[in-house]
Amino acid sequence: MDIKEIEKFLKFNQIKPSHHRLKIYEYLVKNKNHPTVDLIYKELVDEIPTLSKTTVYNTLNLFVEKGAVQLITIDESENRYDADMSIHGHFKCKHCGKVYDFPVKFSAMDMGGLQNFQVEENHIYLKGLCNECQIKKEV
C-alpha cells in the first residue's frame, strides 16, 4: 500500500488525509506490530519533529471512530492499534510481551444465549507463552 492508496483509503473512510494522518496510517500498515500510542509517537517524531503526542491520540481515535483501524485492549494499561480490520484474534506472550495475530473461525464459535444480539465488535484475546519463549525456558 503506497501513499496514494493510503490517501484513497482514508478518503473512502471520510477522513481528510492530512500529512500526519497519512504518516500514522502508513506506520500502522507497514509495521504490523500492534503499537501503542507511545511507540507510534517515538517512531515518527524523528521524521516529523513537530509531531505532538496529542495528535497521535486524536488521530487514532478518529481512525477508530471511522472504522479505519481497530482498537486492541489486550493490554490492561495501554491501548494498541491494528490496521487489519478483518476478524482475527490476538495472542499476547506474558514473557516477551509480543502480540501475535491468529485466524479465528468466528462462525464456529457457538454463541447460544445471544439470540437477537447485534454484534458490532469482536475481541478475541489469548495470553500465555509464545513458541519462542517456551523454547528458551526449556533450555
Next chain:
Amino acid sequence: MDIKEIEKFLKFNQIKPSHHRLKIYEYLVKNKNHPTVDLIYKELVDEIPTLSKTTVYNTLNLFVEKGAVQLITIDESENRYDADMSIHGHFKCKHCGKVYDFPVKFSAMDMGGLQNFQVEENHIYLKGLCNECQIKKEV
C-alpha cells in the same frame, strides 16, 4: 455457595479467608454482574463500614493472582471481575452498558498459527446492542 463453602474454596486456592475476603468473594458469587471495584466497594461499605477501597483492590488482585477470580477487561477504563472461572465469553451492550455471559466452544476456534503456544488465559469480548436495547430502539 454458603460462607462455609466459600471459606473452603478460598483456602483451597491458598487464600487466607479473612472477613473482608469472604465478603468480597461472596458478593462476586451472589451477584453475577461483573462488577467494578467501585461497585463492590459501594455495595459492601454499608455492611462493612470500615472497608477501604484499597482493600477491595488488594483483595481482587490477590484473587486473580491465585486463580480464584478472573479479570475482565472488556471496559477500556475500568476493570471488572467474574467469579465464574469456566471458559465463556462476555458481551457488553454499548447502549445500556450491561455485560452478559455467553457460552463459547473454545475448541471450535481454529487457531492455526499458534502451534506450540501455551495458552493460559482466554478473553472473548463482543460488543454491540443487546436484545432489550434493540427492541427499545425499534419502538
Next chain:
DNA sequence: TAAATATATTGTAGTGATTACAAATCGAAA
C-alpha cells in the same frame, strides 16, 4: 491574490483508575 472561514495540530492542565507505601489494626500462637 488576499481576506475570511474552517480544520488540524499543539501544549498544558486536568481526570480518574490503579498502585506504592508506611502506619495502624487485627488475629493466631505461645
Next chain:
DNA sequence: TTTCGATTTGTAATCACTACAATATATTTA
C-alpha cells in the same frame, strides 16, 4: 496477655488518556 506476622487503611503518587484553548495550516470566497 504478649508477641509476631498478616491484613487493612489512608494518603500520596503514577500514568495513560482527555479537555480545552491557542496557534498554525488549509480551504473557500470575494
